Amino acid sequence: MSREHYLQPDSSLAGAGFLDSERFASAGTSCLPDRRSFLRCALCAGAAGTISTMAHPLDAMSLSPAAQNQDDSQFTVEARFYQKLPNRRIKCKLCPRECSVGDRERGYCGVRENRGGTYYTLVHSRVCAAHIDPIEKKPFFHYLPGTLALSLATAGCNVNCKFCQNWDISQVRPEQVPADYAPPQRVAQLATQYSCPTIAYTYSEPVIFIEYLMDTADAGHAAGIRSIVVSNGYIQDEALRAAYGKMDAVKIDLKSFSESYYRQVVCGQLKPVLDSIVTLHKTGKWLEIVYLVVPTLNDGDAEFRGLAQWVRNNVGADVPLHFSQFHPEYLLKNLPITPVPTLERAKQIADAEGLHYVYIGNVPGHPAESTYCPKCGHILVQRMGLEVTQMLIRKGTCPYCGQLIPGVWHV
């Protein structure tokens, strides 16, 4: 699950005129609605809806009972990656957990259910969080900087990170969180309507809503909208190739470089995640890696060094690596915020191992939020928090020395 929070910091904006056209059109992070209101308003606006229709949240709210009356069957679609077993059992082949699920039961992620020997996803088009975010929030730093991503999630996750900041959507069953019906074509239409070049699957864990992700990516591509995913990479190879093969860029949360941490803090395994990263790199997808630095648990020099060496040797020095600051959440409220010097130490070690693009995340205003030319050292993309304040890369190169800067820089 993501470190990207699905709720906007200023929730008081919700239902208080936050959808007036100018503020919404400007689409900075501070003017966005809360997840439910945004989606409801957006969906209720309908094909003929205009931004001014959406300027009246109460009008939209009056339509809300329709959304709440939606039948569960709307969201229930046969799952794509599973095996039928005798006695109406199934084995899920979507993630490495390979849940063996009896009739009328659900897998670990809580969003897939065996009904009479057929496995179903319960979250197709069942969106519980939706926002228009700067793409830097994912974070993607080398993919269309300064653009907006229509970002969405369903409930559920296939791991249980003790630090999850979105646990109230990732660690719940779909029926426990308000959601709205957002079929793929509607999502693509909204992205076009709000000038988002990308749809981002994020906040919870897109692996568990893979069927929806695949269908929405197809709908988006048909409308000229790209798809990007923020994922834990804990997925089986066949599903990875089939689903993330449809993505235009992938960000993987590599939560640690130790199996024991994955077992104890994440409730997963490291090896399949590393395998996913290598596969994605080989398929030529734009890839970025985020490492959340949790004080005392995964912040040792040896671990930083091992990680940096692995990245360099397996996917290359040009893959951006973000060291993000941890904030106490969920089951790890007893730990402090990651000290900035720890993040700087991690960056120094990764830089020394020869990685070209090492960033520090969640520390607004830190110089390591910006992109520098690895050859001449000039600043190329200047960032302040989630905002791009200067973008100097031209045709994928440094304007000072002509060095090729890997990434997808322009729509």
Place this chain on the structure above:
Amino acid sequence: MRQEPITGRRRFLKNCLASAVAVAAGDGISHSAAGAQNLPLIRSRVVIAQDPQLRGSDSTVDSQRMLSLLDRTMETLLRVSRPDEAWKKIVRPGQMVGLKVNALGGRGFSGSPRLAEAICERLQQAGIRAADIVIWDRDTDELERAGFHVCIAGNRVQCFGTDRMGYEDDLATWGSVGSRLSKILTQRCDVLINVPVLKDHDGAGVTIALKNMYGTIHNPNKYHPNGCDPYIADVNMLPEIRSRMRLSICDATTACYEGGPAYKPQYSWQPNALLASQDPVALDTTGWQMIERKRAEEGLKALEAEERAPRYLATAADPQHRLGINDPQRIERVETDLA
């Protein structure tokens, strides 16, 4: 994976006090002459009460006989001669009482609504107002499908699922577990009576009293790896559950020895029995023995041989949990037959 409980000092003290009170109040724990036989002093009593004539001619459970079976169970468990005396040891007038049933198996294999009705009748005779009793599980529709009469208002016994009240926003944590608890538990129950069924379980080995508490939390799907161990024990350690739990009455009118937890008629049998104890670990241990005996009769391997013996019982009984006793030698098993 284990994580130390994330509790402050005040909460820790509160938990200790709650546990101490629970142990002191445990009428089911007898201080017998076992010490003389080199056995530990504390034993837990489990009653197995059977009635071969429990079902009428149409094979449905007879209400009157169920009431008699319940009375016999409670009198034997609490060593009294009248049912009202027994129930007064469990509840006090003015309390709100929750019956956590298990409605997952549908009409074929959920707790018998007749048992819940019988308990409600005796609770009212012990001075509990009808409207202060709630029969509950996770989902209202599941309760209805299992044959319970849903009631959400008025002065009658209430019956509905957590879907109607939701879960607390804050996490309750203990050991490996962090969960949101049903508001029915936290806001509608001073006292919890656990009314599980007796079933085989593909992961945990068996599902009886302790695992029935998975129905009180929002994320049970997260706690099935590793044979549900240590998760089952940790869920039962949540202070909000432990401090309310007074009694477990397992509905073994129909039970399942293989293929659980889903209802498979070909693997079910009808013991026509109730199992009761104030020690849920002892009750589960006894229920496990019943299932093993039936499996042996049917020529099936023991759960141990299938590598799914209920390991969670040892964890529940260990010094970190002390939820009860899993050593059969320290369980006083009392069998009684209405016939």
